[in-house]
Amino acid sequence: MADVYLNSNIVGVVDNPLTFVSDIKDLRRKGAIQIDVNVFFNEEANEISIYTDEGRARRPLIVVKDGRSLLTEKHLDQLKGGELSWMDLVRQGVVEYLDAAEEENSLIAFNDIEITVEHTHLEVSPGVITGVTTSLVPFGNYLLSTRLNGGSKNQKQALGFYAANYHLRLDMDANILHYPQNPLVKTKIHDVIDYSEHPSGQNMVVAIMCYDGYNMEDGVILNKTSIQRGLARSTYFHPISAEELRYSGGLIDEISVPDKDVKGYRSEQDYRFLETDGIVYPEAKVDEGDVIIGRTSPPRFLSSMDEYNLSAATRRESSLNLKHGQKGVADLVILTENEEGNRLVQVRLREERIPEIGDKFTSRHGQKGVTGILIPQQDIPFSASGIVPDLIFTPHGIPSRMTISHLIELIGAKVGALSGRYIDGTLFQSEYEKDLRKELQERGFREDGTEVFYDGRTGKQMLARIYVGNMYYLRLRHMVANKMQSRARGPIQLLTRQPTEGKAKEGGLRLGEMEKDTFIAHGASLLLKERFDSDQVVIPICEKSGLMGYYDLRQNGKAISPLYGENSEMSEVEMSYAFKLLLDEIRSMGIYVKLNLENKY
Amino acid sequence: MKKEHQDIIDQYSEILPPYILGQIDQYLPSSSTKVQVEKVLSKVIEAFETAKVNPGECVGLVSAESIGEPGTQMTLNTFHLAGVAEVQVTTGLPRIIEIFDAQKSIKTPMMEIYLKDSHNSVDAVRKFAAKIKSTLFGEFAKEYSLDIFDQKLQVLLNKEFLADHEITAKDLAKSIKLKSKGFVIVVEDDRIIFEHKGKPEEIKELYNLKNKIRLVKVKGLKGITQVLPVKRGEKYLVLTAGTNLKDVLDLPEVDVTRTTSNDIHEVYSVLGVEAARQIIINEVFKVIESQGLNVDLRHIMLVADIMCVGGNIKGITRYGVVSEKASVLARASFETPVKHIINAALEGEVDYLTSVVENVMINQPVPLGTGLPGLITKLK
Numbered sequence: 001m002a003d004v005y006l007n008s009n010i011v012g013v014v015d016n017p018l019t020f021v022s023d024i025k026d027l028r029r030k031g032a033i034q035i036d037v038n039v040f041f042n043e044e045a046n047e048i049s050i051y052t053d054e055g056r057a058r059r060p061l062i063v064v065k066d067g068r069s070l071l072t073e074k075h076l077d078q079l080k081g082g083e084l085s086w087m088d089l090v091r092q093g094v095v096e097y098l099d100a101a102e103e104e105n106s107l108i109a110f111n112d113i114e115i116t117v118e119h120t121h122l123e124v125s126p127g128v129i130t131g132v133t134t135s136l137v138p139f140g141n142y143l144l145s146t147r148l149n150g151g152s153k154n155q156k157q158a159l160g161f162y163a164a165n166y167h168l169r170l171d172m173d174a175n176i177l178h179y180p181q182n183p184l185v186k187t188k189i190h191d192v193i194d195y196s197e198h199p200s201g202q203n204m205v206v207a208i209m210c211y212d213g214y215n216m217e218d219g220v221i222l223n224k225t226s227i228q229r230g231l232a233r234s235t236y237f238h239p240i241s242a243e244e245l246r247y248s249g250g251l252i253d254e255i256s257v258p259d260k261d262v263k264g265y266r267s268e269q270d271y272r273f274l275e276t277d278g279i280v281y282p283e284a285k286v287d288e289g290d291v292i293i294g295r296t297s298p299p300r301f302l303s304s305m306d307e308y309n310l311s312a313a314t315r316r317e318s319s320l321n322l323k324h325g326q327k328g329v330a331d332l333v334i335l336t337e338n339e340e341g342n343r344l345v346q347v348r349l350r351e352e353r354i355p356e357i358g359d360k361f362t363s364r365h366g367q368k369g370v371t372g373i374l375i376p377q378q379d380i381p382f383s384a385s386g387i388v389p390d391l392i393f394t395p396h397g398i399p400s401r402m403t404i405s406h407l408i409e410l411i412g413a414k415v416g417a418l419s420g421r422y423i424d425g426t427l428f429q430s431e432y433e434k435d436l437r438k439e440l441q442e443r444g445f446r447e448d449g450t451e452v453f454y455d456g457r458t459g460k461q462m463l464a465r466i467y468v469g470n471m472y473y474l475r476l477r478h479m480v481a482n483k484m485q486s487r488a489r490g491p492i493q494l495l496t497r498q499p500t501e502g503k504a505k506e507g508g509l510r511l512g513e514m515e516k517d518t519f520i521a522h523g524a525s526l527l528l529k530e531r532f533d534s535d536q537v538v539i540p541i542c543e544k545s546g547l548m549g550y551y552d553l554r555q556n557g558k559a560i561s562p563l564y565g566e567n568s569e570m571s572e573v574e575m576s577y578a579f580k581l582l583l584d585e586i587r588s589m590g591i592y593v594k595l596n597l598e599n600k601y
Numbered sequence: 602m603k604k605e606h607q608d609i610i611d612q613y614s615e616i617l618p619p620y621i622l623g624q625i626d627q628y629l630p631s632s633s634t635k636v637q638v639e640k641v642l643s644k645v646i647e648a649f650e651t652a653k654v655n656p657g658e659c660v661g662l663v664s665a666e667s668i669g670e671p672g673t674q675m676t677l678n679t680f681h682l683a684g685v686a687e688v689q690v691t692t693g694l695p696r697i698i699e700i701f702d703a704q705k706s707i708k709t710p711m712m713e714i715y716l717k718d719s720h721n722s723v724d725a726v727r728k729f730a731a732k733i734k735s736t737l738f739g740e741f742a743k744e745y746s747l748d749i750f751d752q753k754l755q756v757l758l759n760k761e762f763l764a765d766h767e768i769t770a771k772d773l774a775k776s777i778k779l780k781s782k783g784f785v786i787v788v789e790d791d792r793i794i795f796e797h798k799g800k801p802e803e804i805k806e807l808y809n810l811k812n813k814i815r816l817v818k819v820k821g822l823k824g825i826t827q828v829l830p831v832k833r834g835e836k837y838l839v840l841t842a843g844t845n846l847k848d849v850l851d852l853p854e855v856d857v858t859r860t861t862s863n864d865i866h867e868v869y870s871v872l873g874v875e876a877a878r879q880i881i882i883n884e885v886f887k888v889i890e891s892q893g894l895n896v897d898l899r900h901i902m903l904v905a906d907i908m909c910v911g912g913n914i915k916g917i918t919r920y921g922v923v924s925e926k927a928s929v930l931a932r933a934s935f936e937t938p939v940k941h942i943i944n945a946a947l948e949g950e951v952d953y954l955t956s957v958v959e960n961v962m963i964n965q966p967v968p969l970g971t972g973l974p975g976l977i978t979k980l981k
Binding site for chain 1: 657658659662663665666939942943946951957961962963964965966967968969970971972973975
């Protein structure tokens with residue numbers, strides 16, 4: 001006796017739960033009931049749950065009966081011949097979809113070798129335990145799980161050919177790799193997802209060696225000549241948009257070249273890229289500060305009285321200019337309307353990004369690194385056969401991270417390049433390392449993948465043989481060009497008079513609380529004072545009242561005491577503006593802060 | 602040890618601390634000549650002088666950084682070993698915070714009780730442990746039954762438990778006599794019956810009695826909830842959960858010189874501020890060591906000194922050490938600035954800007970390191 005629930009509603013009781021459940025399964029496999037019905041017998045609660053509703057994650061499995069997979073050689077032949085399709089297998093009951101509940105009642109074999117009489121199902125492929133991006137890591141079963149995760153994350157950040165219609169799209173921060181290639185070492189999933197339609201890396205010649213320490217601590221060395229030939233080159237697209245906003249009273253922004261009498265008019269020089277419609281002309285080379293879209297806005301706070309006041313009716317300049325660090329070529333101009341029916345102008349900037357020091361590269365095994373130097377081809381070590389690596393990876397990245405798949409891919413791609421075929425690195429189903437090594441040897445190379453190398457600068461043979469081969473390397477979207485900033489002087493905040501924060505505002509790097517502590521710990525008090533001088537002010541203080549005075553311009557800027565007027569000695573005191581603000585705030589609480597002045601020397 | 606060495610060394614008693622002189626005394630070969638001894642001493646003085654902290658060295662901040670930085674690496678989870686008898690202890694960051702804040706009630710109060718050599722055996726320790734563990738009346742009771750008609754409360758006792766603790770029902774009855782005034786107590790083999798003395802009152806009274814006597818301590822010391830006899834080296838000792846240092850030290854079996862508690866305030870009230878300071882140092886060091894971190898003991902000693910310098914214990918909180926700072930601005934920059942500024946205004950406090958934080962605030966050189974020296978001659 002067991003209760004039966006249909007989509008969590010009780011529908012009745014059955015005498016023999018086990019036969020009931022197996023009957024339902026048989027009917028489903030025969031096609032008598034829908035294939036998306038799942039049944040689950042909860043032995044502990046003595047309940048049978050039948051689910052037919054939507055929203056259950058289900059996965060396909062091959063049915064196993066009496067220790068034998070229902071998928072036979074005949075099926076495979078028919079599949080290859082195109083006589084059978086996937087859905088035919090499902091309809092025949094060879095493959096079925098299980099939900100999380102029904103999975104609890106089944107014993108699933110990982111591969112056909114381990115099937116026993118007790119097994120009920122077989123995985124379609126042992127590789128399906130990973131998701132799509134993770135399965136793109138070749139030889140994934142030779143990699144630590146943490147690295148595997150890292151490798152799959154890195155691939156999502158890789159530059160590639162993300163959409164064939166990229167030239168018509170206005171994606172925020174889009175990147176296109178110039179000559180994307182198919183990986184020499186592929187997995188079966190690459191074919192399934194049509195990776196060749198949107199590849200995102202290039203096959204580089206990689207040597208694993210040190211070279212003057214420019215690749216230490218996860219650095220990579222790039223071949224400058226390869227870069228000049230177009231290796232890893234990409235284009236960066238960045239859209240900028242402006243709309244004509246509507247304000248109360250029928251007033252509206254206007255996109256045009258601003259008139260000279262507009263409030264806040266820059267200079268003719270600044271509007272030099274604008275065409276008569278107020279928008280940059282395509283292919284204009286613009287730099288930071290240049291106006292891209294000219295715009296004027298109606299005056300702010302226009303009251304009814306001001307409508308008759310001509311001087312107040314001047315419009316404001318509100319053009320869009322490039323922020324600090326932005327530059328490029330106007331690539332595409334689009335004139336359109338937004339949801340509210342306002343006129344919308346979008347300009348897409350294009351910028352060619354040639355790999356430089358600080359750009360990030362990675363293999364597919366979580367072995368990311370930052371370019372340390374670009375070396376001209378003539379100075380890079382070369383092999384006996386004259387092969388020059390495109391990228392030099394550090395051997396110190398290997399032992400602690402144990403990324404064996406990284407090393408296998410290098411040999412695999414080398415074999416692939418020599419034999420002109422793609423190497424299969426599918427998870428748990430990859431080609432054997434042993435076979436790859438054998439094939440490498442047959443091609444006339446050392447079986448262990450190493451080659452004799454010569455220093456490009458001296459021509460001397462290197463003491464060790466270098467592990468060299470091909471690898472699929474990805475350029476990641478983190479580029480120095482987007483991140484680098486420095487400042488000596490620049491904009492400050494209005495309230496605190498301290499430097500602004502953040503790259504877009506040309507900000508400074510804050511010397512924070514803990515950094516301050518390190519200065520004190522070293523006893524460098526005068527250096528600390530200098531570092532905190534960024535908001536230094538000189539304020540006249542009344543010696544009698546101890547209050548902050550002001551300069552009276554009517555009396556040639558004479559300092560005046562707020563309490564005693566001219567009848568007090570005023571001294572100029574240097575302090576940080578933030579402290580002056582603190583004094584103001586304390587005074588606003590009704591507390592009289594008196595500064596007792598004393599000569600320091 | 603030659604007499605003449607002793608004489609030379611004694612001449613230096615003003616310059617070098619006794620401990621160092623003692624060390625020299627101990628390791629000096631007796632064959633060494635007078636010149637050699639003096640050479641050794643001058644070298645030691647040189648080393649001693651260079652080891653001294655320079656004026657203007659900000660030892661407090663260096664200590665703070667030296668304890669604070671490893672603190673960021675401390676893990677919050679404690680490790681447990683399955684099957685090993687252990688007392689649950691607060692460690693890691695929570696314990697450090699507990700100590701430095703000088704919290705009055707700590708999460709896991711503990712004692713390490715050493716016994717005198719005459720009691721250093723398995724049986725003696727077991728017996729002692731059972732003796733000090735506080736056992737409540739409720740633990741002996743198997744069943745309570747309220748007789749509504751006769752206004753009686755009957756307590757059925759757990760005989761085996763009584764036997765384990767070598768206590769008779771009569772002893773039990775005696776121990777709760779004080780708490781059950783107004784009731785007649787009748788002891789029958791394995792049960793105790795309470796009967797109202799005067800006229801029958803409300804049943805509530807009997808019910809209250811039941812709740813009251815349940816929590817009466819029958820034997821042991823107050824507060825000691827768990828005991829664990831352990832062997833450390835050749836010595837047997839008793840670890841306890843819950844502390845009662847004062848009463849434990851009164852017991853004749855206890856080795857008074859080594860028995861400690863981890864409750865700083867308890868140690869302070871029983872043994873005084875110097876002992877409390879040592880407990881702070883030991884407890885912090887224990888935590889840092891257990892996390893596999895390496896902090897110089899002197900940093901911890903400095904913090905402990907600051908906490909105990911006033912003769913009582915002050916935590917590193919706005920109520921403790923920070924409230925004693927001379928500068929208004931320094932106190933305001935720590936926590937609750939408005940409160941400090943308003944109170945300073947009410948009292949008309951003057952900030953002489955003599956310390957570090959104030960000077961950072963107004964951006965003046967801090968009186969430390971290169972900012973410390975000034976001109977002796979005043980120009981005005």
